Amino acid sequence: MVVNSKCCFTVKPAEPTWNGPQPLSELDQLSVIHVSTIYFYRPTQNWLSPPDTITNTLKESLSKALVPFYPIAGRLRWIGKGRLQIDCNAEGVQFFEAESESRFEDFGDFSPSARYEFLFPGVDYSVPIHEMPLLLVQLIKFKCGGISLGLLISHAWARLARDEPLGTATFHDRRVIRAGGPPRASPCIDHEAFIQLPRCLLGKLDDLEVRKKTTLKKMANEDHSSSDLERGCTRYESLAGHIWRCACKACKHENEQPTTLCVCVDSRRRMSTLPIGYFGNATLDVFATSRAVDLTSKPLSYASSRVREANKKVNDEFVNSGIDILKNQQDLTQFQDIHYEGSTQGPFHGNPNFGVVSWLSLPIYGLDLGWGKEIYMGPGTHDIDGDSLVLPSHDGNGSLTVALCLQVAHIDDSKKHFYELI
Incomplete structure (x- = not known):
């Protein structure tokens, strides 16, 4: 599958947000790599004209979503001893726009496939972590008129794209899960919750x-x-x-x-x-x-x-x-x-x-x-x-x-x- 990149935007919060270091809980520290999901849509004709309608809608609503979800617009930083914190600095997330000559018919029943890797923006884990966006989105417009959205996403974005209220307020204070605090003095339960299993690639x-x-x-x-x-x-x-x-x-x-x-x-x-x-x-x-x-x-x-x-x-x-x-x-x-x-x-x-x-x-x-x-x-x-x-x-x-x-x-x-x- 050939995907031709058109442009890349940095999307920032639509209004000022809280800035500063945010501690991460120990559970936050474990999963650092991006998790990807893919969505396929077949918009009606009125959404396809003018050509930038969908792109503008996504960028504007994403910008609004980054206000209550402001940590996503920040960057991770190492603070020593293999530990991280989020620098809430509103640097923004990456939004890519691309096109493909492929059609939805080429995907068959849309079963998971290695072809999907072309539908996501690449993440280079060799770059310093403070340069890596926490969210990357790629919009691809196909020849058949369909689109795909490859991303890691909160459903809050969808509500704001439709101009609806956010719903449940986000709670960011990780002290409720003891972020930044010391271990307890009481003995731990004897369990193997963090045993390291061999990782086997190329499946x-x-x-x-x-x-x-x-x-x-x-x-x-x-x-x-x-x-x-x-x-x-x-x-x-x-x-x-x-x-x-x-x-x-x-x-x-x-x-x-x-x-x-x-x-x-x-x-x-x-x-x-x-x-x-x-x-x-x-x-x-x-x-x-x-x-x-x-x-x-x-x-x-x-x-x-x-x-x-x-x-x-x-x-x-x-x-x-x-x-x-x-x-x-x-x-x-x-x-x-x-x-x-x-x-x-x-x-x-x-x-x-x-x-x-x-x-x-x-x-x-x-x-x-x-x-x-x-x-x-x-x-x-x-x-x-x-x-x-x-x-x-x-x-x-x-x-x-x-x-x-x-x-x-x-x-x-x-x-x-x-x-x-x-």
Whole structure:
């Protein structure tokens, strides 16, 4: 796919905002790289003429959105010991405009594809971090009249683009999650929340559709009476266990091979201190572990119960103990994803570790910027072997979509097991 860049703009807040250094919580410190999403639209003819209508609407509404979300217009800065803060300086975000001779028909069903990498502005992680915008947006106009928007975005932008009130006020004070404060004197819970797993690059992204959710959840809760769980597995725990099991079978790990599933838990509803509208990272990774032979030979209820046992640990005290562990670290470099970006650390074949991130509760669809809702939304490209995302189906039929990244040699087998074992 050929994408021809036209211009680049720096979009700044529409009015003066608070300036100064903003401390980051320990959970904010971990995920530094940009997360990409892609939206495709087919605007009506009145939005396509004059040609700059869509561009101007996006730039103006983005500028308004940067007032309540002013930290996004700032820059990260290293403050020593592998730690960062946000310099709220209103330097702005990057907005790129481009064109392509391609048509929407070239994307087929819009399944995740390596072609998507051309739809996003490039991020050079070798430049000093204080020069790197926190938000980059690329608008591409296609020959067919459709457009794509590649970005990391808050839904607040969409409301302002339609000239609607913002809604829930943003809450920026990270002291509610103990940003900038010392660790507690009380002992930490003994857990492995920040274990470092090998990162394996050069995977292939594929997507799978899950329609038999009821059957899958029922399978996951078989033998529930024999487990130590106080309730059955959720649909996420059921599906995560299924993905883990199928990927492990596809990779043909030896029986005694230890395998780990990373579960990314949103702690907003599990902490008493976080208000509605808190604008910051509140996710924490926990880990389900097993031997490969147990995953592949036992029923789904075993794999899902392992996920459930990991998930149920996360409460207010567990998150705070994780924050204490990070606060007691002399240097956080080893825990930050930006230091692995572009590297080839870890084995390239036979990766025994997997991850399943849920986007089921996120308001990712219905991003109407004034010319109607998107015809497709999905994750951008990524190449971390073993990573996967679970999303609700875009057409609202109740099915789920799994975007799974595995080595090319394992994709077909994983897909085969995924459907055969339901």
